[in-house]
Amino acid sequence: MAIDPKYSELVTNIENGDEDGGIEAAKGLLESGVDPLDIVQDAIMPCLKEIGDRFARMEVFLPEMMLAADVVKGVQDVLRERFSAIEVASEGRVVIGTVFGDIHDIGKNIVAAVLEANGYEVHNLGVNVDPKDFIKKAREVDADLIGLSSLMTTSIPYMRDVIDLVKESEVDRDRFKLIIGGGPVSEETVELTGADGWGENAADAVDAVRALMESG
């Protein structure tokens, strides 16, 4: 789907990672009477999706994706400010991190950036995250989904700890879906840990997250 030319200034600023420019463009659109929801659905979402696709083809790189996400956050704040009654659309809220003992974060950061580029609100807790901190953050932001990354067999047990904490809690059990990923993770790990799903790579992660969100 081609993006309406009236959004081209906004889109260019998102692509260039220019936050001030993006905010200006969004304000201009609002002033000329464009509905904020249309801005999100017809400009921001398709633009972010395109950036994600370009990354998959290695035409743009991680910094561009991160900066584009920053512009979008700034723009969304403006939209929210002006129309506080309107809930700015998000595909879902995800808390993600690398589990305890593990500092590998390249893959997890890519998954986080690609999820953001696909319209999810992502809370990235970083690396070496204590099992309890995942739950704490998920409750705090009312997450839909917790994403756990582990690159080492020696940290898989900590992945299971997070999943056990959720599954054993009456409050959290039906509230947070759990998705896992990282080098040694496979279908078998899903069985071993009791996670709800897994993603083999960044593109796969988006599909898996979408499927889990749809499963309700």
Place this chain on the structure above:
Amino acid sequence: MQNQSRLLDIVDRAYDGPPCEERDFDLKHVAAGVARVVKEYDIGFDRSTFIQRDDDMIDRLFEASLDFLESCGVYNATTGRRMLFTGREIKEYVASAPKEAVIGEGRDAHTEVYRSVEDPRPPTIIGSPIGSPLSEDMYVPIMQSYIQEPIVDTTTPGTLDSTYGREPRTQSPYEVVAAWQEVDLIFDAARRAGRPGMSIGCVQMAISEIGHLSAISRGGYRPVDWHSIAMFSEMKVNNGLLIKVAHSVRTDGVIQSFYNPILGGLGGGEEGVAVLIVAGLMAMQLMYMAATHSSAPVTPLIPADTVPQLLRSMSAAHSALSRHTGMMTDLPISPLAGPGTETLLYEVVAAATVGTVCGASRLMGPRSATGVHLNHCTGLEARFMGEVGHAVTGTSREQAEEVVQRAVARYEPELTGKPFGKPFAELYDVAKVRPNAEWLGIYDEVKEEVASWGVDFG
């Protein structure tokens, strides 16, 4: 040169350096910094070749990386500060890097040396699955299969998938037990292979500093083993890593450093990755006083360093370091394919050739089947890596380019699949630790073909 004064000077910088948010470091210092120097120094690779031969460009790559390292520094994630070095310090420290180191002891001692581009002396051969997960019952035969290969000069083990039947949780008492189990098993494998004095790269089970501090002590790993310490991508350390450094400096170990930047990450494309390798390896010389410096860059899509873009990054980066410093560098080979496949062997040909002619001091690996599939590694592929390294030693970059072109053409189409091969027990007689007819047959066939490309296996 290792000494405590320098160690303290480095540690001070983790506390005195300017504070910085991690995200600002990532975007403003690393991403913007690499992009700036790639443009300013006009770094561009010849996409029609793998081995980069434009020495002017390679020299500019070195200058660009020095500039980048001086402006960016290294982020200490524990203290939230940038550890900074002046251009003069960088040059002085890099000049003090050892050009030679003796590792191992007795009959099994080995001298590793700095190598120039097209050096006539062969690289040191580190035959190893580099941290790949191994089951307890297969650990000794698998590691013996590497150590017993005469062409292998030194090794570093896999990681234990379990420790006495328990999950080896890191940062728990299990880590200590697992690190000591590694000591017991790897020395057992070395004795069985008849090479008890061989130097071992350690500690693979030191997922945190706990395993390192524990297993490098009385009755465990020795100063003649090489102590392996990482730097995180991109350009980051934490106090856990500096604790490993402090321990190895005080116990007089030979330090090996490693750092794996990512293609498509903060450094951008293949030229940016080369800047990060050169700058990162120099940074580890400064901070860790390492004897050898290693980098296995990765891609977000294919978990192997044999993809064409990374062959170019590694070729340019190793050449730049070799032309401008006396630093000893390792080229770890991380193929996608696993044992029992031709693909693995072709990947090894390409990467081993790039490393050998571009001045790497040591070829390391192969870390078969991306290093995550249980027991998917055998000593035979390390033998082949060593043979290729020795055979292409002294050849010109032009000749070597032809070999790499042919090898890549053979494996590139397979890189979108999952050619992970077979586990050790299906390719070796486990009790006798000998490759079976199937695996030897594949090895012989590929070797014969590679010989027909003009590679002289002697």
